[in-house]
Structures are given as C-alpha cells and as structure tokens.
Amino acid sequence: IQHLPSGASQLKEAVARVGKLDKKVSPAQVAEAICPGGVDPIIAERTKGSFLNAYAEWQGRRNLLKSGYATREKLAKERPQDPLTQRLWGEALFANRRLPEAEAVLRQALTLDAKSPEINYDLGKVIEMEGNMGQAGIFYVAALKSRPDWLPALLAAGNVAVEKQLIPVAIDAFEKAIKQDPNSVDAWIGYGRAYYNQRLRLDKALEGFDKAHKLDGKRTDFFGDYSNALRSNFRMDEAEAVLRQRVQEAPMEARTRYLLALILLDHKPTPEREAEAETQLRESLKTAPNVSATQARLGRLLLSRGNARDAIRNLEEALRLDPYNVNATLTLGLAYVKTGNTKEAQRIQ
Numbered sequence: 001i002q003h004l005p006s007g008a009s010q011l012k013e014a015v016a017r018v019g020k021l022d023k024k025v026s027p028a029q030v031a032e033a034i035c036p037g038g039v040d041p042i043i044a045e046r047t048k049g050s051f052l053n054a055y056a057e058w059q060g061r062r063n064l065l066k067s068g069y070a071t072r073e074k075l076a077k078e079r080p081q082d083p084l085t086q087r088l089w090g091e092a093l094f095a096n097r098r099l100p101e102a103e104a105v106l107r108q109a110l111t112l113d114a115k116s117p118e119i120n121y122d123l124g125k126v127i128e129m130e131g132n133m134g135q136a137g138i139f140y141v142a143a144l145k146s147r148p149d150w151l152p153a154l155l156a157a158g159n160v161a162v163e164k165q166l167i168p169v170a171i172d173a174f175e176k177a178i179k180q181d182p183n184s185v186d187a188w189i190g191y192g193r194a195y196y197n198q199r200l201r202l203d204k205a206l207e208g209f210d211k212a213h214k215l216d217g218k219r220t221d222f223f224g225d226y227s228n229a230l231r232s233n234f235r236m237d238e239a240e241a242v243l244r245q246r247v248q249e250a251p252m253e254a255r256t257r258y259l260l261a262l263i264l265l266d267h268k269p270t271p272e273r274e275a276e277a278e279t280q281l282r283e284s285l286k287t288a289p290n291v292s293a294t295q296a297r298l299g300r301l302l303l304s305r306g307n308a309r310d311a312i313r314n315l316e317e318a319l320r321l322d323p324y325n326v327n328a329t330l331t332l333g334l335a336y337v338k339t340g341n342t343k344e345a346q347r348i349q
Contacts, residue, residue: 064088069096076105083113087122094126102126117147124156133160151180151187158190162197170194174208188212189222196229205229220246224255227263236267247280254288257281258297265301277301292322300331308338 017033064084067075069092076089086109093102106123113119124139137160143153158173171194177187192208195201209226212219223246230239243260250256261280264273281298288294299314312335318328329348336345 081112083109083116083119086112087116087119090119090126091122094122094129099126099130103130115146117143117150117153120146121150121153121156128156128160133163136160137164149176149180151177151184154180155184155186155190158194162190162193165197167194167198171198183215185212185216185219188215189225192222192229193225196225196232202229202232206233206235220249224253224259227259231263236263239263240267251283252287254284254291254294257284257287258291258294261297265297274301274305278305290321292318292325292328295321296325296328296331299328299335303331303335303338308335311335312339 014034017036018030021029021033064072064075065088067088072085072089072092075085079085086105090102090106090109093099093105103123103126106119106126109119110116110123120139120143124136124143127139128136137157140153140157140160143150144157147153154173154177158170158177161167161170161173170190174187174191174194177184178191181187188208188211190208192205192212194205195208196205198205206229209222209229212222213226220242223242227239227243227246230236230242240260240263243256243263246253246256247260257280261277261284264277264280278298278301281294281301284294285291285298295314295318299311299318302308302311302314312332315328315332315335318325319332322328333345333348336342336348
C-alpha cells in the first residue's frame with residue numbers, strides 16, 4: 001500500500017479491504033471488497049454524458065451503423081424483433097467484452113434472420129473469443145453460404161481451418177481472400193501459415209510471408225511463423241534477423257525467444273551464441289515456464305556445457321509437463337549417467 005501514489009486514498013482503502021479477505025474467497029467476493037455495492041453507481045456517474053446526449057441519440061437513430069452504445073441499448077429494447085437492431089446491440093456488447101451477453105443477443109438475432117451473413121459472422125467472432133474455434137467455424141461457413149466472397153468471413157474461416165488442421169479448406173479460403181483483396185496483409189499471412197502447416201509447399205509458405213512483409217514492413221506479429229518459413233527455405237540469416245526484430249518489439253513473447261535460441265544453437269554456433277541462446281531460453285521460461293520443449297532444450301544445452309545438475313532440474317520439469325517428451329527422456333538419462341546416478345538412468349530408460 002505504501003507504494004501507491006499520494007492522493008489514492010480510495011485505492012488504498014480497496015487494497016486494504018482485499019488484504020483482509022480469506023485466501024479461499026470467490027472472485028465475486030474480491031470484486032465486492034474492491035467496490036462495495038457493485039460498479040453500477042460508478043458506471044452511471046462515468047457514462048451520464050452531457051447535454052449533447054439527445055443530439056447523439058438523434059444522430060444514431062438516423063444512422064444505425066454509426067450509433068453509440070447507449071443508443072443501441074435503447075433501440076434494442078424498443079425493437080426486440082428487428083434483426084439489424086439486435087445485431088448492432090450484440091456488436092456493442094462484444095466491443096465491451098461482455099461476451100456471454102453478446103452471444104445471447106446474437107443468437108436471438110439469428111432466430112430473426114438465420115441467413116444474415118453479418119449475424120453469423122458476429123456470432124462466430126464472439127464464440128471464437130470465448131475459446132470454441134470449432135463452433136465458431138460453423139458460423140463463418142454459414143456466413144459464406146450467404147455471401148461467398150466476403151473477405152472478413154474468408155479470413156476468419158481460414159484461420160479456424162489452420163487451427164483445426166483442415167489445410168485444404170484453409171488454403172482455399174485464403175486463396176479466395178487474396179483474389180478479393182491482393183493487398184490484404186492478413187490474407188497473405190494466412191496463406192503462408194496454411195502452406196507451412198501443409199508441409200508440402202514451403203516455398204508457397206514463404207511467398208505468403210514475404211508478400212505480407214512487403215505490404216506492411218512495420219507489422220511483426222507473424223514473425224515467429226515467418227522465421228520458420230525462412231529457416232525451412234535455408235534463409236537462416238534472415239530468419240534470425242526477423243526474430244531479433246520481434247524480440248525488440250515484443251520482449252515478453254516467449255515463443256519468439258525460444259525460436260531465436262534454436263537458431264543461435266543451430267546456425268553458426270559459437271560459445272558466445274551458445275551463451276546468448278541460454279539467456280533467450282531462460283527469458284522465455286520467465287514468461288512461459290510451463291513449456292516442456294523450452295525446459296528440455298535448456299536442459300540439453302546446460303548438459304552440453306557441463307552443468308549436469310542444473311540440466312537435470314530442467315529435464316525433470318520438462319517430463320513433468322510432458323511425460324512423452326522423448327528428447328527430454330533421453331537427455332535426462334544421459335545427465336543421470338554423467339552425475340553417476342546409474343540407478344535413475346536405468347529407470348528412466
């Protein structure tokens with residue numbers, strides 16, 4: 001509490017109330033301690049607006065697509081049987097991350113207009129955000145049945161297909177998306193990911209990522225996949241370069257640091273690059289400690305550098321996370337041998 005800024009008396013009081021709670025309390029009880037009586041009074045105070053409210057509502061009613069949250073909420077109550085009004089209210093709830101409410105509203109809207117591509121697409125986005133990509137894909141496909149060449153639905157359906165390893169479906173979706181908009185960075189990224197997961201045409205995977213990079217040189221969120229495609233096409237220096245750029249822009253992204261460590265160890269290895277790889281692996285584990293592959297690779301590196309005892313800790317953790325990690329099993333057996341623990345080595349092998 002002493003580290004909170006001066007003048008934050010209400011915040012300090014909230015922290016003190018939370019500190020008095022039992023460790024086994026529910027999230028709802030924690031919320032009540034932070035904000036006794038709920039957040040409705042605060043929301044009302046913060047969102048009461050001004051004398052321009054009436055004008056904003058008038059404008060929103062004239063142009064529903066540009067209407068605001070409060071106007072959409074009011075219209076949804078006034079027009080419960082209007083699918084457009086209900087869809088826009090669902091979109092407003094989704095934008096505010098009120099996912100269960102958004103899903104309920106959009107499902108009701110779908111009963112009013114089952115063939116609406118927009119409602120199907122919106123419902124798919126909500127369900128995807130809730131973590132059910134398979135079901136989301138059903139709604140994206142429904143949207144495409146009514147509007148076959150709609151770019152947002154093509155991109156969404158393609159991404160679901162990649163996640164579900166429906167690679168021919170994904171390739172078809174992204175190829176159609178590129179025809180609709182050859183300058184769509186998302187379409188080219190999806191195209192690259194689809195072909196990379198196919199594992200047959202890695203040149204096409206690289207083509208997609210290269211094109212995306214040329215279209216938007218400032219975007220780096222796909223650089224992990226881009227580096228894998230570069231590496232698979234033997235462009236190792238470029239793969240390392242894009243990973244270094246991504247680490248600078250997203251230092252907490254564990255996967256990027258792991259991939260950079262692999263390149264440092266496999267490409268032009270030197271003692272200095274080995275030391276940097278160890279740093280990258282440790283930084284990756286700080287952000288994502290429960291990744292078996294990272295624990296195993298660090299253990300293997302430590303063992304090769306003569307640090308068998310520390311290696312054993314990482315390798316045992318790798319096997320705890322994934323008992324079927326063959327590389328971790330073999331390396332751990334070797335580590336036990338090097339420490340003279342032949343009994344454990346025989347057991348694990």
